[in-house]
Amino acid sequence: MTKATNRKVVTLGLLASLFVGALDTTVVSTAMPSISAELSGLSLISWVFSIYTLTTCVAAPIFGKLSDLFGRRAVFTAGLILFVLGSILSGASQTMPQLIWFRALQGLGAGALTPVTFTIIGDLYPGEQRAKMQGVFASVWSIAGLLGPLVGGYFVDHISWRWIFYMNLPIGIAAFICVFGFLHEQFVKKAKQIDFTGAALFTVGITSLLYALLNGGHAHAWSSSLILSLFAVSVVFILLFLYTETRVKEPMLPLSLFRNRMLNVPYMINFFGFCVTAGVMIYMPMWIQTVLGHNATSSGFTLVPMTIAWPIASNLTGRYMFRLGTRAFVISGAVIVALGSLWLATINTSSPYIYIIGILIVLGFGMGCLTTPSMVIIQNAVEWQMRGVATSTSSFMNTLGQTVGVAFFGTLFNSAVTNSTPAQLATGMHWVFIAIFIISLPLLSVIGLLPSQRKAVQTKQQAS
Missing domain, CATH: 1.10.287 (Helix Hairpins)
Structure with missing residues (x-):
C-alpha cells in the first residue's frame, strides 16, 4: 500500500529549499567585494552571476520535463543535491575561475529547485488552496530579498564570506528529509523515452x-x-x-504549450513583466545613488518597497482570485504595472525621494497581481503529466525576460552615456525609464488574448 504524503511537512521542506535559492542572489551580491579581494578576480565578478543565470535558465525546462517523466521527488532531490554540492564547492573555492565553475553547478541545481517546487505545490494543493499557497511561496522571495544583505553582511563582517555558501548545507539537509521522506507520489511507471x-x-x-x-x-x-x-x-x-x-x-519541450492561449499568454505576460522589473532593479538604485546623492547602503535598500508590496499583492490575489476571477487580477496587474512605469518615465532630477518609494510600491503591487494568477492559470490548464514542463517553461520565460531586459536597457544606457558625468548618467537612466514604460505596454495588449474562464476546460483538453 502506498504511503500518504504528509502535506505540511513537505510544504515546509519546499519553503526551505526555495528560501535558500532565493537568498543566494542577494547574499552573493553583498559578499562580492570580499570574495573578489580574497580570490583576486575583480575582472571576473560578472561571471559569478552570469554563469548562475545561464545554467539555471537552460536547466529549468529540462528538469521540468524530467519531473513529468520520473516524478517530482526524484528530480527535486537531484536538483537539491546539485545545489548543495555546488554551494559547498563554491565556499571552498581558492580561485575565481573555480568559483565560477562551481556556481555553474549550483545554478544547474537551482534550475530544478524553483520550477519543481512550484510544480509540487500545484500537485499538492487543488483549486483555491493552490492559489493561496502560490501567494505564500511568492513571499519567500521578498523575505530573502530583505534578509540577503543582512545575512551576507553579517557573515562577511564576523565569520567568513565562505559561510554564505556553507549555510545552504543544513537547510538543504532539512529540505531533503522533509520532501524525500514525506512526499509519496502515485504515477504509472513505464519505459521512458528521453x-x-x-x-x-x-x-x-x-x-x-x-x-x-x-x-x-x-x-x-x-x-x-x-x-x-x-x-x-x-x-x-x-x-x-x-x-x-x-x-x-516524447519531446523535451512540447510545442503544444505555445499553441495553447491559456499557456502562451501567461508566458508572454511573465516575459514582459520580468523584463520591466529587471530594468527597475538595476537602474533604480543607481538613480538613488548618482542623482539623489544617497550613499551605497541607502541605495542598496531602495528596492525594499517593491519586495514588500509584491508578496502582499500575491497573497491578496491568492485569497480572492477565485471569487473575483483570475482574469480580473491579471488585467488589474498589467494596468498597475503600466501606470507605475508611466510614473517612472516622468521623474526627473528634481523629483523627490517619496516619488521613488511610490513608484516601487505600485510596480511591486502590480507584479504581485500578475505573477500569482499567471502561475495558477498555467497549472490549471494542464494535467499532471504536463505540469512540470509547463511550470518550468514559465520559470524559463521569467529568466529570459530578465536577461533580454538587462541586455536591451544596458545597450540603451551605454549609448546615451559617453562619459560618467551626473548629467549624462541621469539622461541615460531617463531613457531607460522611458523604455521600461514602452515595454510595459505589450502587457496591456497581451492580456486581451487571455481566454475567459469559460474556455478553460476546453483549453486544458487541448494542452493535454
Whole structure:
C-alpha cells in the first residue's frame, strides 16, 4: 500500500529549499567585494552571476520535463543535491575561475529547485488552496530579498564570506528529509523515452543566446564577430531544436504549450513583466545613488518597497482570485504595472525621494497581481503529466525576460552615456525609464488574448 504524503511537512521542506535559492542572489551580491579581494578576480565578478543565470535558465525546462517523466521527488532531490554540492564547492573555492565553475553547478541545481517546487505545490494543493499557497511561496522571495544583505553582511563582517555558501548545507539537509521522506507520489511507471537530442540542441542554442545577451554591449561589442557568431549559432540550433521537437514521441519541450492561449499568454505576460522589473532593479538604485546623492547602503535598500508590496499583492490575489476571477487580477496587474512605469518615465532630477518609494510600491503591487494568477492559470490548464514542463517553461520565460531586459536597457544606457558625468548618467537612466514604460505596454495588449474562464476546460483538453 502506498504511503500518504504528509502535506505540511513537505510544504515546509519546499519553503526551505526555495528560501535558500532565493537568498543566494542577494547574499552573493553583498559578499562580492570580499570574495573578489580574497580570490583576486575583480575582472571576473560578472561571471559569478552570469554563469548562475545561464545554467539555471537552460536547466529549468529540462528538469521540468524530467519531473513529468520520473516524478517530482526524484528530480527535486537531484536538483537539491546539485545545489548543495555546488554551494559547498563554491565556499571552498581558492580561485575565481573555480568559483565560477562551481556556481555553474549550483545554478544547474537551482534550475530544478524553483520550477519543481512550484510544480509540487500545484500537485499538492487543488483549486483555491493552490492559489493561496502560490501567494505564500511568492513571499519567500521578498523575505530573502530583505534578509540577503543582512545575512551576507553579517557573515562577511564576523565569520567568513565562505559561510554564505556553507549555510545552504543544513537547510538543504532539512529540505531533503522533509520532501524525500514525506512526499509519496502515485504515477504509472513505464519505459521512458528521453529526448536527448532535443535537450542537447536546446542547451547549445539557449546557452549561445544567453551568453551573447549577457556579454554583448560591454564585454564585447554587439557588432563583434564573437557576438554575431553566437547569435547565428543560437538561431541555427534553436531552429533544429524546434524541428526535432515535432518529430520525437516524447519531446523535451512540447510545442503544444505555445499553441495553447491559456499557456502562451501567461508566458508572454511573465516575459514582459520580468523584463520591466529587471530594468527597475538595476537602474533604480543607481538613480538613488548618482542623482539623489544617497550613499551605497541607502541605495542598496531602495528596492525594499517593491519586495514588500509584491508578496502582499500575491497573497491578496491568492485569497480572492477565485471569487473575483483570475482574469480580473491579471488585467488589474498589467494596468498597475503600466501606470507605475508611466510614473517612472516622468521623474526627473528634481523629483523627490517619496516619488521613488511610490513608484516601487505600485510596480511591486502590480507584479504581485500578475505573477500569482499567471502561475495558477498555467497549472490549471494542464494535467499532471504536463505540469512540470509547463511550470518550468514559465520559470524559463521569467529568466529570459530578465536577461533580454538587462541586455536591451544596458545597450540603451551605454549609448546615451559617453562619459560618467551626473548629467549624462541621469539622461541615460531617463531613457531607460522611458523604455521600461514602452515595454510595459505589450502587457496591456497581451492580456486581451487571455481566454475567459469559460474556455478553460476546453483549453486544458487541448494542452493535454
